[in-house]
Amino acid sequence: MSKKWNLGVLGLGEGRSIISAAQRSELWTLGNICDLNEELCKERCQEFGFSKYTLSYEEMLQDKDIDVIGIYTPDQLHAKHxxxxxxxxxxxxxxxxxxxxxxxxxxxxxxxxxxxxxxxVGQSSRYFEPIKRQREDYDAGKHGELDSIETHYISDARWFLEKNWSHQAGFSWMYNFMIHAVDLAAWYLPDIEDVYGVGVTSENTKAYNLTVPDTMKFILKDKNGRSAAVNGIYALPTLGSAVEQSISCTLRGTKGISRSGYPKLKYYTNFQPIQKTAELHTYDEKHPYYFRFEQESHHAGEYQNYIEYFAQCMNNGATPKPDLTEGIHTLAIMEAMEESMKTGMVTKISEVLKRRNISL
Ligand SMILES: NC(=O)c1ccc[n+]([C@@H]2O[C@H](COP(=O)([O-])OP(=O)(O)OC[C@H]3O[C@@H](n4cnc5c(N)ncnc54)[C@H](O)[C@@H]3O)[C@@H](O)[C@H]2O)c1
Structure with missing residues (x-):
């Protein structure tokens, strides 16, 4: 019989999504929730009909019944937590x-x-319907030999600069936002070695007294010469997600092409090269599953998919991916991206790992 996993949730902003996911899952029970903000704890208890909370992470960790901690605190605190x-x-x-x-x-x-x-690592984009379907088609060989990838995360996210921790050391558009696009590229090209890119800090970011680049373009090349173009733009106006998906992943192979994205439940394919028009697959009936709260905020559906995948892996003795090793490899790509932006030169991932003395 499958084990039922008991979850403690740390950080109740975006943590709201995993609370919803755990409550709806047959593979999970919710053990406790924790935040420093007591009002928010009470709000979540009321919202989810849950009767327990704690303001102390240490106290939640002492609970012997809890198997798994879901961490949704500010980026800078993840390593410690x-x-x-x-x-x-x-x-x-x-x-x-x-x-x-x-x-x-x-x-x-x-x-x-x-x-x-x-x-x-909860890389939620991998678990969104069109992006999941694209991976299934890729694994089934429908693209043939994959030669080129384009990913982006483009969003006018100036609202994010209202959060206090976006002004603290360690925040960057690249690590907080662009990681979605980088992770998708690295998912398909796990042997990326060369990284080159440019970035600028627009006046819109500078207006918030921040100097982190908000407009970035990179070429990532793997050991076999296959490449990904990765684009990230976070403080400029956009056309809106109806015209251009916020997150997008295009795979171009010898037998076909596909484009998936977020937040629209749309997936385009052309696996018959003589046909000029792409086929559009829509999953509109899944909208309420993915978007459970106001507007298209939060990521409850993706988290539902990933906590169930996590539990199934654990019940079958498999390692849920992306794991720590894969997550650190993606961070090495991002360190190389940062370096390339500063030097204007190509940076090698193997050199980043070597100078950091990291063996994966
Ligand atoms: N697509 C995604 O997977 C996705 C989407 C949104 C946010 N996130 C991530 O979720 C994390 C949280 O983002 P958010 O938007 O909810 O931020 P937030 O600031 O709204 O929420 C963070 C919460 O953590 C709490 N907190 C901070 N330190 C704590 C501590 N020591 N103990 C207990 N609680 C503590 C704060 O009180 C706050 O309520 C970030 O890392 C963000 O990158 C992921």
Missing amino acids: IKMALEAGKHVICTKPLMVSLDEANELLEVQRRTGKAVF
Whole structure:
């Protein structure tokens, strides 16, 4: 019989989505929820008909019934909160970005290997319907030999600069937002070696007294010469997601092409090259499953998909992916992207890992 997994949720902003997912899943029970903000704890208890909360992460970690901690705190705190969970003997589901630099990668690898607990990175985009379907088609060989990829995450996300932690050290558009597009590229090209890119900080970001680049373009090339073009734009007006998906992933192979994206439940394919028009697949009936709260905010459907995948892997003795190793590899790509933006030169992933003394 499958084990039912008991979840503790840390951080109740976006953590709202995993609470909804756990409550609807036959594979999960909700053990406790935790936030420093007591009003928010009470709000979530009321919203989800849940009677328990704590303001202390340490207290939640002491609960022997909890198997897995879901971490949804500000980006800069993830490394610390993952370590605490592992040391307390818990498995971890941590939202993206896994961390905001490679500074703590080796320490985390050591703790994870010593404790033998799972660390799963909640790269939600991989679990959105059109993007899932695209992966299934890729795995079924419908694209043939994959030669070129284009991914982007384009969103006018200036609203995000109202959050206090977006002004604290460690925040960047690249780690918080662009990681979705980078992760998709690395998912299809796991052997990326060369990274080149440019970035600018627009006046719109500078108006918030921030200097992090908000408009970035990269070419990532793997060891076989296949490439991905990855684009990220976060503080300029957009055409809106009806015209251009916020997140997009195009795969071009010898036998066919496909384009998936987010937040529209649309997927385009052309697996018959003589046909000039793409086929459009829509999944509109799944809108209420993916978007459970106001407008198209939060990611409850993606989290439902990934916590169930996590539980199934664990019940079958498999490692849920992306795991810590894969997550750190993606951060190495991002460190190379940052370096290339500064030097104007190509940066090699193997050199980033070598100078950081990281072996994956
Ligand atoms: N697509 C996705 O997967 C997705 C989408 C949105 C946000 N996120 C990620 O979720 C995380 C949270 O984002 P958010 O928008 O909810 O931010 P938020 O600021 O709204 O929420 C963070 C919460 O963490 C709480 N917190 C901070 N330190 C804590 C501590 N030590 N103990 C307990 N609670 C603590 C805060 O009180 C706050 O309520 C970020 O890492 C973000 O990148 C992921």
